[in-house]
Amino acid sequence: xxxxxxIFGTIWGAIYTILALGFTLIFGVARxxxxxxxxxxxxxxYLIYTLVTRFGMAAPxxxxxxxAATAIAGMLLYRLFIFPLRDTxxxxxxxxxxxxxxxxEVAVLLYSTEPRYVPTLFPGSLEFLGVRITHQQLxxxxxxxxxxxxxxxxxxxxxxxxxxxxxxxxxxxxxxMGIPVERTYLVAMGLSTALAAAAxxxxxxxxTVSPEMGWSPLLVAFTVVVLxxxxxxxxxxxxxxxxxxxEMFTAYLIxxxxxxxxxxxxxxxxxxFRPHGLFGKGIVE
Amino acid sequence: xxxxxxxxxxAVALAVxxxxxxxxxPAQTGPIKVGVIGPFKLTPGRDIQEAATLAAxxxxxxxxxxxxxxxxxxxxxxxxxxxxxTAVERLLFVDKVDVIIGEHRSEVxxxxxxxxxxxxxxxxxxxxxxxxxxxxxxxxxxxxxxYFRTFLNANQMAEQMQLQLTDMMSTYKREKxxxxxxxxxxxxxxxxxxxxxxxxxxxxxxxxxxxxxDLSVELSRxxxxxxxxxxAILAADAGLPFARQWADRQIPALIxxxxxxxxxxxxxxxxxxxxxxxxxxxxxxxxxxxxxxIPYWDRFTKKYGHVPGAYxxxxxxxxxxxxxxxxxRAGSLDSDALVKALEATDHVGVSGRIKFSKRHxxxxxPEFLPFTYIQWNKGEMVTVWPPKMKTGEMxxxxxxx
Numbered sequence: 001x002x003x004x005x006x007i008f009g010t011i012w013g014a015i016y017t018i019l020a021l022g023f024t025l026i027f028g029v030a031r032x033x034x035x036x037x038x039x040x041x042x043x044x045x046y047l048i049y050t051l052v053t054r055f056g057m058a059a060p061x062x063x064x065x066x067x068a069a070t071a072i073a074g075m076l077l078y079r080l081f082i083f084p085l086r087d088t089x090x091x092x093x094x095x096x097x098x099x100x101x102x103x104x105e106v107a108v109l110l111y112s113t114e115p116r117y118v119p120t121l122f123p124g125s126l127e128f129l130g131v132r133i134t135h136q137q138l139x140x141x142x143x144x145x146x147x148x149x150x151x152x153x154x155x156x157x158x159x160x161x162x163x164x165x166x167x168x169x170x171x172x173x174x175x176x177m178g179i180p181v182e183r184t185y186l187v188a189m190g191l192s193t194a195l196a197a198a199a200x201x202x203x204x205x206x207x208t209v210s211p212e213m214g215w216s217p218l219l220v221a222f223t224v225v226v227l228x229x230x231x232x233x234x235x236x237x238x239x240x241x242x243x244x245x246x247e248m249f250t251a252y253l254i255x256x257x258x259x260x261x262x263x264x265x266x267x268x269x270x271x272x273f274r275p276h277g278l279f280g281k282g283i284v285e
Numbered sequence: 286x287x288x289x290x291x292x293x294x295x296a297v298a299l300a301v302x303x304x305x306x307x308x309x310x311p312a313q314t315g316p317i318k319v320g321v322i323g324p325f326k327l328t329p330g331r332d333i334q335e336a337a338t339l340a341a342x343x344x345x346x347x348x349x350x351x352x353x354x355x356x357x358x359x360x361x362x363x364x365x366x367x368x369x370x371t372a373v374e375r376l377l378f379v380d381k382v383d384v385i386i387g388e389h390r391s392e393v394x395x396x397x398x399x400x401x402x403x404x405x406x407x408x409x410x411x412x413x414x415x416x417x418x419x420x421x422x423x424x425x426x427x428x429x430x431x432y433f434r435t436f437l438n439a440n441q442m443a444e445q446m447q448l449q450l451t452d453m454m455s456t457y458k459r460e461k462x463x464x465x466x467x468x469x470x471x472x473x474x475x476x477x478x479x480x481x482x483x484x485x486x487x488x489x490x491x492x493x494x495x496x497x498x499d500l501s502v503e504l505s506r507x508x509x510x511x512x513x514x515x516x517a518i519l520a521a522d523a524g525l526p527f528a529r530q531w532a533d534r535q536i537p538a539l540i541x542x543x544x545x546x547x548x549x550x551x552x553x554x555x556x557x558x559x560x561x562x563x564x565x566x567x568x569x570x571x572x573x574x575x576x577x578x579i580p581y582w583d584r585f586t587k588k589y590g591h592v593p594g595a596y597x598x599x600x601x602x603x604x605x606x607x608x609x610x611x612x613x614r615a616g617s618l619d620s621d622a623l624v625k626a627l628e629a630t631d632h633v634g635v636s637g638r639i640k641f642s643k644r645h646x647x648x649x650x651p652e653f654l655p656f657t658y659i660q661w662n663k664g665e666m667v668t669v670w671p672p673k674m675k676t677g678e679m680x681x682x683x684x685x686x
Binding site for chain 1: 326327328363364493494496497498499501502503505506509522525526529530533534535555556557
């Protein structure tokens with residue numbers, strides 16, 4: 001049992017890292033609390049399902065296409081709905097929540113509430129510490145690490161990355177220095193959505209795809225960012241793993257139905273007792 | 286005569302024929318409206334819709350009943366008691382149906398049963414296993430006598446399921462059983478019966494929500510408890526991730542019980558072949574359950590391009606014919622007359638021989654509704670139990686010796 005907790009905790013930790021990084025990107029850079037973030041995860045999963053099962057596309061191509069398409073959708077979402085309202089947090093919350101519900105209902109309309117499956121890229125499994133892990137789940141770990149590394153490189157070494165970090169630190173100053181702030185927000189949104197989409201693509205094959213799948217990731221992303229604090233890559237990764245292991249312990253030792261409750265408890269506990277998170281700047285200032 | 290008398294005469298002259306011939310004749314020659322409820326976007330609902338349509342087409346092709354055709358009026362319930370009530374109210378008050386059949390989820394049936402009963406219309410459910418529905422017939426006959434069911438209730442299912450489980454345990458010499466059951470009202474009697482009869486041989490009991498996506502934890506616990514057989518009771522969506530994860534993790538236990546998703550012809554594709562050796566009770570198989578079964582199966586497959594899927598299929602097809610037979614014997618659509626006619630039913634349908642008990646549930650047992658199990662093998666559903674109905678041998682999962 002302990003082996004299960006450790007192994008699946010690690011896999012989920014990797015997924016949560018990606019989810020949280022996407023969320024922290026848009027929140028840290030543009031101060032936008034995007035409640036439609038989970039819906040991007042949903043859109044990517046359904047896109048992959050459709051491309052593979054209805055159009056017969058090869059899975060890897062479908063993945064890449066789905067992530068790219070969702071990233072574009074995210075940028076459109078920002079430009080059309082969030083940009084006009086971004087000065088008021090309340091309005092952004094309502095509009096993005098509305099978008100999330102709308103997309104969920106569209107999914108129900110097009111696909112019904114019956115769960116859909118997304119085929120695995122690598123069939124087969126291996127045994128580790130007495131637990132069977134699928135190659136798909138291992139792939140998830142590898143891809144997650146690769147994405148984190150890529151993101152780190154992007155932020156440190158590229159011009160866009162530097163602009164992102166500058167705007168995150170101080171948007172006004174960055175703009176005075178000639179950095180195109182609006183374009184930076186757009187880039188951040190695209191990246192953020194792409195990460196959510198990637199997480200959806202990784203998870204879909206070993207769970208199933210259904211219309212309410214977007215809410216759990218949103219809760220998790222938010223909790224990890226609250227716990228880890230903003231501005232610290234390592235803080236986010238550590239927080240992601242803490243949340244993942246906490247969920248696993250709760251699920252295995254108490255009850256699987258309480259998994260989301262554990263996450264909520266962490267978020268509320270952090271906001272109450274340590275609002276600036278474990279590391280870095282807090283969401284609450 | 287003067288003008289006012291003339292006018293009065295004309296008025297009377299016109300009124301008489303209008304009264305005699307113009308009064309709308311209460312649908313004695315119009316179609317018989319049959320309301321059909323269910324979650325049509327899901328497999329069990331789709332089977333209700335398709336089986337009802339085929340049955341109605343066949344009834345109408347043979348001339349209808351009492352000289353009138355059947356007209357089906359569909360109302361989606363989406364597995365929700367609230368939506369179910371709205372659907373039924375629409376059927377009763379707007380569409381003004383004569384009878385109502387269908388539904389898959391007990392929660393919905395329980396919510397709509399009182400409404401239909403108060404309006405004194407026949408409600409023939411073709412799914413919905415909760416015994417509470419027929420308990421109402423016994424507890425308050427005058428109100429609920431209009432309710433009938435062409436499918437076994439959960440207590441009856443529990444009895445039959447235990448027979449198969451015991452047989453499997455002794456044939457394969459496996460004593461340790463785990464139960465994974467969804468949290469839904471119809472499951473309770475079965476879980477209670479299993480707990481009682483298995484005693485200490487029940488090594489794990491996991492309850493999952495009906496739309497659970499991830500059963501990793503439950504499967505881990507089942508594995509830790511060293512279960513050799515997993516008895517699944519999953520009528521809703523959790524059946525799909527259950528099968529996928531069971532196979533991916535190579536859990537060393539045989540599967541039996543009742544997984545509705547495994548009864549669909551799309552299950553093999555949905556699990557990408559992981560359904561190999563997955564077993565489930567299936568009500569409605571291509572076997573000579575009655576002389577009508579195989580011909581119906583083939584007619585259905587020809588018309589719709591896929592085989593009958595969920596248990597609701599056979600139950601609905603037989604339900605329509607049982608209704609029609611009762612209407613014919615009663616000679617009218619009067620609900621009280623229909624109740625008496627239905628109670629006298631002795632019908633051989635595609636699911637077997639249906640007679641209603643005092644509870645208005647069908648009688649159970651091999652001479653009435655045989656309880657058949659299928660196992661997926663190389664993309665096909667093979668009937669493996671009871672032994673005298675089997676069309677193939679039972680297979681072991683590849684990773685179990």
